[in-house]
Amino acid sequence: MAKEQGRKLVAQNKKARHDYLIEDTYEAGMVLQGTEVKSLREGRASLVDGFVDIDRGEAWLHGVHIPEYTQGTWTNHSARRKRKLLLNRVEIDKIERRVSEKGLAVVPLAIYFLDGRAKVEIALGKGKKSWDKRHALAERQAGREIEQAVGRRAKGMRD
Numbered sequence: 001m002a003k004e005q006g007r008k009l010v011a012q013n014k015k016a017r018h019d020y021l022i023e024d025t026y027e028a029g030m031v032l033q034g035t036e037v038k039s040l041r042e043g044r045a046s047l048v049d050g051f052v053d054i055d056r057g058e059a060w061l062h063g064v065h066i067p068e069y070t071q072g073t074w075t076n077h078s079a080r081r082k083r084k085l086l087l088n089r090v091e092i093d094k095i096e097r098r099v100s101e102k103g104l105a106v107v108p109l110a111i112y113f114l115d116g117r118a119k120v121e122i123a124l125g126k127g128k129k130s131w132d133k134r135h136a137l138a139e140r141q142a143g144r145e146i147e148q149a150v151g152r153r154a155k156g157m158r159d
Contacts, residue, residue, distance in 0.1 A: 004113060004115060004116035005115060006114075006115070007112050007113070007114050008112060008113040009110060009111075009112045010040050010043055010044075010045050010110075010111045010112055010113065010118075011043075011045035011046060011047050011110065011111045012047070012109070012110045013047035013048065013050065013107065013108055013109050013110065015048060016047070016107045016108070016109055016123070016125065017109070018128075018133060018136075019125075019127065019128060019133075020105065020107060020123070020125025020126060020127055020128060021125060021126045021127075021128055021132070022109075022123045022124070022125045023104065023123070023124045023125060023126065024098075024123065024124045025109065025121055025122070025123045025124075026087065026091055026095070026121070026122050026123070027114075027119055027120075027121055027122075028059065028085040028086055028087045028119065028120050028121075028122055029085070029086035029117060029118070029119055029120075030061065030083050030084070030085060030086065030111075030118050030119070030120055031083060031084040031085075031086065032083065032118055035068065035069035036066050036069075036083075037118060038069045038071075039066050039067055039068065039069045040066060040111065040113070040118055041113075042069075044066065044067050045064065045065065045066050045067075045111050046064070046065040047064055047108045047109075047110070047111065048065075049063040049064075049065070050062065050063045050064040050107065050108040051063055051105065051106065051107055051108075052085065052095075052106035052107070052108065052122050053106075054092060054095060054096045054099070054106075057089075057092060058084060058085075058092070059084070059085035059087050059092055059095070059106075060082045060083065060084060060085065061082065061083045061084075061085055061108060061120065061122075062082050063080060064080070064083065064108060064111075065080055085120065085122070095124065098124055099124070102126070103126075104124045104125060104126055105124075105125055105126070105127060106122055106123070106124055106125075107122065107123055107125055108120050108121070108122050108123075109121045109122065109123050
């Protein structure tokens with residue numbers, strides 16, 4: 001069997017980009033059991049309630065739902081267990097320092113396979129207020145309308 005190449009997206013947390021102002025992102029490996037890897041290869045995972053916690057110098061991923069492997073037996077994993085993240089000591093210390101100083105949250109953005117290895121993209125984010133979310137939606141809508149108007153003008157259509 002040939003080795004996988006490139007990046008294959010499994011799950012993405014679009015709500016995190018809506019709820020948080022992303023300041024910095026990190027790529028981390030995950031310590032997984034065999035049936036978790038098989039379930040991820042089927043493209044089954046949910047990051048909606050996920051968050052990262054730093055405990056005694058180790059990063060842990062909580063609340064991520066990786067459903068049980070359908071063809072697994074008694075060796076199946078529990079769907080919402082906490083999973084250890086593989087980061088460098090310098091990165092863990094930097095994340096822990098910024099979370100404690102500035103009150104940032106660490107949220108998972110995506111789970112993917114990179115050259116056959118499961119990775120998770122985590123981000124330091126500051127929670128947005130409701131008016132920030134409305135402002136971001138208004139900006140995105142205005143940009144979309146501008147692009148449509150430019151496209152219509154380029155095709156020779158009237159506004």
